[in-house]
Amino acid sequence: MTAAKPLVSVLLPVYNGQDYLRKAIPSILSQTYENFELLIADDLSTDDSFAIIQEFAKQDNRIKHFKNAETLGHSGNYNFCLDQAKGDFYKSFAQDDLLEPTCIEQMLDVFLREPDVTLVSCARRWIDPNGKDMQVVRPYSSDMKLTAKEVILYNILVFSNWIGEPSSSMVRRVSPPEPRFDLKNVHFADVEYLMQVAARGAYYYLDKPLCLYRRHQAAMSKVTLRGMYFAPDLFDLWRKYRPYLEEIESEEQFARRACEHIAKTMDYVVRTEKLTLPAMLNAKVKHMGGLTQQENIAAFREVSYHMLGYITEVLQEIDHLKHCRKQNLAAYQDTINEIHSSLSWKVSAPLRALRRPHKTKTEPPRVL
Amino acid sequence: MSNKPKVSVCLPVYNGARYLDEAIQSVLNQTHENWELLIADDVSSDESPAIIEKYAKQDSRIIAWRNERNKGVCANYNDCVTRVSGSLIKFVAQDDILEPKAIERLSEVLLENPTVSLVSCAKRNVDDNGKELEIIRRFPQNTFATGKEIILFNLIQLTNFIGEPITVMIRATDPPILLDPTFRYYSDVEFYYRVLAHGDYYYLDEVLCTYRRDAGEVTTRGLKGIHFAPEIFELWDRYHPYLEEIGETEEQFRRRAIEKIALRLDDLKRNRGLRVEDVMENRVSNGRSPNDASMADWEESRFKELAFSAAGYLTELLAELDHLKRCNANDPLNFQRELNKIHSSISWRATAPIRAVRPLIKKLF
Numbered sequence: 263m264t265a266a267k268p269l270v271s272v273l274l275p276v277y278n279g280q281d282y283l284r285k286a287i288p289s290i291l292s293q294t295y296e297n298f299e300l301l302i303a304d305d306l307s308t309d310d311s312f313a314i315i316q317e318f319a320k321q322d323n324r325i326k327h328f329k330n331a332e333t334l335g336h337s338g339n340y341n342f343c344l345d346q347a348k349g350d351f352y353k354s355f356a357q358d359d360l361l362e363p364t365c366i367e368q369m370l371d372v373f374l375r376e377p378d379v380t381l382v383s384c385a386r387r388w389i390d391p392n393g394k395d396m397q398v399v400r401p402y403s404s405d406m407k408l409t410a411k412e413v414i415l416y417n418i419l420v421f422s423n424w425i426g427e428p429s430s431s432m433v434r435r436v437s438p439p440e441p442r443f444d445l446k447n448v449h450f451a452d453v454e455y456l457m458q459v460a461a462r463g464a465y466y467y468l469d470k471p472l473c474l475y476r477r478h479q480a481a482m483s484k485v486t487l488r489g490m491y492f493a494p495d496l497f498d499l500w501r502k503y504r505p506y507l508e509e510i511e512s513e514e515q516f517a518r519r520a521c522e523h524i525a526k527t528m529d530y531v532v533r534t535e536k537l538t539l540p541a542m543l544n545a546k547v548k549h550m551g552g553l554t555q556q557e558n559i560a561a562f563r564e565v566s567y568h569m570l571g572y573i574t575e576v577l578q579e580i581d582h583l584k585h586c587r588k589q590n591l592a593a594y595q596d597t598i599n600e601i602h603s604s605l606s607w608k609v610s611a612p613l614r615a616l617r618r619p620h621k622t623k624t625e626p627p628r629v630l
Numbered sequence: 631m632s633n634k635p636k637v638s639v640c641l642p643v644y645n646g647a648r649y650l651d652e653a654i655q656s657v658l659n660q661t662h663e664n665w666e667l668l669i670a671d672d673v674s675s676d677e678s679p680a681i682i683e684k685y686a687k688q689d690s691r692i693i694a695w696r697n698e699r700n701k702g703v704c705a706n707y708n709d710c711v712t713r714v715s716g717s718l719i720k721f722v723a724q725d726d727i728l729e730p731k732a733i734e735r736l737s738e739v740l741l742e743n744p745t746v747s748l749v750s751c752a753k754r755n756v757d758d759n760g761k762e763l764e765i766i767r768r769f770p771q772n773t774f775a776t777g778k779e780i781i782l783f784n785l786i787q788l789t790n791f792i793g794e795p796i797t798v799m800i801r802a803t804d805p806p807i808l809l810d811p812t813f814r815y816y817s818d819v820e821f822y823y824r825v826l827a828h829g830d831y832y833y834l835d836e837v838l839c840t841y842r843r844d845a846g847e848v849t850t851r852g853l854k855g856i857h858f859a860p861e862i863f864e865l866w867d868r869y870h871p872y873l874e875e876i877g878e879t880e881e882q883f884r885r886r887a888i889e890k891i892a893l894r895l896d897d898l899k900r901n902r903g904l905r906v907e908d909v910m911e912n913r914v915s916n917g918r919s920p921n922d923a924s925m926a927d928w929e930e931s932r933f934k935e936l937a938f939s940a941a942g943y944l945t946e947l948l949a950e951l952d953h954l955k956r957c958n959a960n961d962p963l964n965f966q967r968e969l970n971k972i973h974s975s976i977s978w979r980a981t982a983p984i985r986a987v988r989p990l991i992k993k994l995f
């Protein structure tokens with residue numbers, strides 16, 4: 263291994279991926295950059311995934327495959343792959359997705375050119391379950407290098423993943439403690455991991471669609487949205503990235519913003535998918551990873567605490583505004599009444615009666 | 631004397647040595663003498679067992695036992711209620727004190743009013759040192775209410791307007807009505823609902839007991855863990871027919887409940903220093919093992935329900951806030967438009983001379 267051709271570890275956690283694995287794995291094996299190891303960990307799939315993996319492993323000795331002793335969940339399985347990785351760079355990947363042949367080569371070029379960059383992501387082409395092109399997603403309109411602070415703030419300000427899915431990202435190995443997926447994050451685990459990586463250096467966006475991301479129409483919104491699992495993650499982001507956020511907002515401001523985001527998101531899901539309370543409660547994440555039920559309860563207690571605090575504030579403001587409005591309207595009405603009771607107005611009553619013969623009675627108009 | 635009914639006094643104890651003497655003594659001092667006192671010690675680690683033993687030896691009307699393992703206050707209460715042999719049940723808490731005539735007066739109400747299934751009285755609140763803080767009177771006079779009325783009254787306020795167990799006497803039933811361990815904060819009042827489902831309520835406007843206000847740690851803890859919040863939704867699920875009968879819909883109730891919870895939480899934050907860490911910590915076991923799977927499921931879905939309902943209500947409120955802000959911005963413009971209409975009307979213009987002349991006239995005379 264020379265410095266010019268460092269080893270890249272491709273991480274592929276698998277769970278029931280038989281439909282797409284036969285396309286996903288060859289898209290790695292046909293990469294123009296050849297010095298990689300492909301780590302595939304099967305999280306006890308109940309379909310033919312493992313047989314397919316074994317089949318490919320026989321053909322190419324760069325594949326190292328594992329079958330987990332127990333189900334680790336999505337994040338846990340990623341962490342397992344990370345533990346096995348020996349490369350200087352990690353290319354995360356997902357079983358439904360595809361890489362363009364030059365993906366690793368081009369991303370690695372960036373790393374070699376920009377020694378402080380720890381995270382690279384690229385534009386991606388969305389494809390539907392049949393592989394048909396849907397659209398190209400480009401978070402920025404040109405290549406762009408951002409500091410850790412910029413990329414972290416940018417993602418937390420929009421409460422959304424603007425870095426990309428694992429398939430569109432590549433990571434430089436950093437000195438321990440190495441970033442890992444936080445098992446307590448159910449919804450934002452991907453992007454939070456990538457933010458940890460960015461925090462150790464800088465971020466580079468490569469404005470080329472080098473990966474294909476499969477959008478599954480069946481689940482319009484993820485179960486983590488329908489089941490509200492995204493909500494506790496938001497407050498967790500504050501705890502983790504507080505030093506960055508405190509430069510631009512206070513804890514209260516963050517909490518308000520997070521509450522509004524939760525309310526808007528839920529409102530959207532409720533409206534577009536007719537989500538009801540029982541359906542929300544039924545939307546359970548199967549493998550919650552390291553999140554115990556007690557932790558989940560505590561997390562939702564926390565969400566409730568912040569939501570209710572904000573509700574109190576809004577109720578107070580509504581009360582205040584209503585009170586102000588009442589006073590203003592009364593003052594306006596007084597002014598109008600004054601005019602109507604003035605001599606000028608009374609004297610000219612016949613004039614108005616003449617002008618509106620069809621009206622039997624002229625009532626003074628109300629302001630509003 | 632012999633036709634006086636037997637009253638079973640239930641006294642669950644857990645580490646109550648500090649005030650237990652006073653509590654037991656207050657039962658021994660009762661003018662109504664046909665009673666039994668059931669004392670259940672929930673494996674106290676303080677002097678409580680010795681105190682209980684001392685009294686049990688003195689008076690054969692005292693039946694005392696010690697649990698094999700800690701069961702929690704709820705199960706301990708239920709144990710007592712299950713063992714009663716009297717026809718009436720009086721509750722006593724280890725920190726509280728009965729006035730000598732308490733049992734006599736409360737039992738008289740139940741005897742005189744056969745439809746009444748629960749009677750409660752006024753109480754004196756005292757601090758840790760026994761200093762009187764206030765007298766709490768639920769109504770300004772003796773008051774009779776049907777069970778339905780009083781249940782509704784409590785459901786509308788979402789609070790316990792009947793009183794703590796120390797103020798209450800009920801009839802013994804077979805099978806006994808038990809406390810539901812789902813509830814921590816509302817456990818007593820929810821218990822009253824079931825007692826009152828088949829009977830009426832009487833408020834006796836006499837101060838017949840003393841309540842140590844700050845000793846009730848469970849209440850504080852129930853509040854701090856905001857366990858009261860999901861219980862409110864549980865109350866709706868169980869008792870919504872009462873509220874629906876007076877025209878409240880589930881949606882209206884949810885809004886009301888969220889407001890109630892939000893305001894109470896705000897009060898806790900301001901006045902009791904509640905922090906988010908307190909809320910996240912699950913403090914009260916209430917006699918169930920923390921690993922009780924069904925209870926954990928209940929809490930998980932109830933707290934998710936709370937967050938979901940709060941999100942829905944917040945959306946509504948933010949929309950209303952937006953609307954009001956826009957109104958407040960538009961009101962002056964509308965007003966000005968109306969004013970301009972008047973000022974440009976023929977009537978107004980035609981009468982301009984009058985208005986021009988008036989100040990002149992005023993000046994002259």
